[in-house]
Amino acid sequence: MKQVQKKQVLETAVHGVFLLLGLITVGCVLLICVYLVASGLPAIQKIGLKEFLFGPVWASTSKTDPRYGILPFILTSVYGTAGAIVLGVPIGFFSAVYLSKLAPSRIKRLLSAAVSMLSGIPSVVYGLVGMLVLVPGIRKVFGVPDGASLLAAIVVLAIMILPSIIKVSATALEAVPKEYEDASLALGATPVETYFRVSVPAAKSGIAAAVVLGVGRAIGEAMAVMMVSGNAPNMPVSIFESVRFLTTAVASEMSYAAGLQRQALFSIALVLFLFILLLNATLNFFLKRNKEG
Numbered sequence: 001m002k003q004v005q006k007k008q009v010l011e012t013a014v015h016g017v018f019l020l021l022g023l024i025t026v027g028c029v030l031l032i033c034v035y036l037v038a039s040g041l042p043a044i045q046k047i048g049l050k051e052f053l054f055g056p057v058w059a060s061t062s063k064t065d066p067r068y069g070i071l072p073f074i075l076t077s078v079y080g081t082a083g084a085i086v087l088g089v090p091i092g093f094f095s096a097v098y099l100s101k102l103a104p105s106r107i108k109r110l111l112s113a114a115v116s117m118l119s120g121i122p123s124v125v126y127g128l129v130g131m132l133v134l135v136p137g138i139r140k141v142f143g144v145p146d147g148a149s150l151l152a153a154i155v156v157l158a159i160m161i162l163p164s165i166i167k168v169s170a171t172a173l174e175a176v177p178k179e180y181e182d183a184s185l186a187l188g189a190t191p192v193e194t195y196f197r198v199s200v201p202a203a204k205s206g207i208a209a210a211v212v213l214g215v216g217r218a219i220g221e222a223m224a225v226m227m228v229s230g231n232a233p234n235m236p237v238s239i240f241e242s243v244r245f246l247t248t249a250v251a252s253e254m255s256y257a258a259g260l261q262r263q264a265l266f267s268i269a270l271v272l273f274l275f276i277l278l279l280n281a282t283l284n285f286f287l288k289r290n291k292e293g
Contacts, residue, residue, distance in 0.1 A: 172206020
């Protein structure tokens with residue numbers, strides 16, 4: 001009887017610890033949200049919501065006529081993230097299928113170790129390699145004056161999101177019950193047909209979660225894209241244009257900003273925070289809808 005009571009006390013204590021940790025996590029998110037709202041709203045009120053969100057010019061350091069339009073940053077972030085997803089998701093998906101279903105054990109161990117190593121590389125290293133290799137390559141291949149551009153940022157982001165997509169997708173595919181595949185093979189389907197028509201649909205929720213992680217990594221990256229995108233507040237009218245993302249706009253000016261400029265940078269962080277929340281909520285909505293369907 002005493003042993004049962006001790007187990008109940010231990011379970012209650014463990015439950016309380018996990019509850020406390022969960023509340024701390026939620027509290028930190030709420031604290032960040034409140035701080036961003038309190039710090040970002042004053043600048044939006046001074047500048048004007050329409051001028052701030054849809055203004056095409058960012059000239060925060062101008063002494064005569066400072067402008068605080070972040071439309072170029074918003075469009076650049078959207079185009080850059082979309083381009084990285086278009087490039088990275090197919091490569092990551094097919095790599096995950098190969099690793100989990102087709103690769104021999106020796107090659108699987110080698111490639112899995114390479115993917116894990118890729119995920120551990122700091123973002124500044126990606127940016128450095130991109131600046132020294134990718135940017136000159138784009139300038140030489142396409143004959144443009146400067147290779148630091150939206151295209152370079154898209155390629156770097158696509159490479160950076162690969163580890164998340166590959167590892168999560170491969171885990172989801174390996175979790176599919178083997179009975180599903182055996183039944184498909186018994187009905188006369190080839191192994192490749194089985195993998196793509198049985199295993200992949202069964203693991204679609206995990207694969208979609210991998211895409212969500214990739215989107216979050218692409219949107220939130222700052223250092224690597226700052227080093228390869230040119231970090232110029234231009235409208236993204238071309239993939240060869242030097243551009244600036246929402247994240248890099250905050251990182252590049254926060255060290256010397258003051259007054260309204262500093263408040264505007266907090267407003268950019270608030271817009272980025274709300275953008276990520278909206279995107280995650282939308283993706284989760286469609287994931288739950290597909291799961292229920």
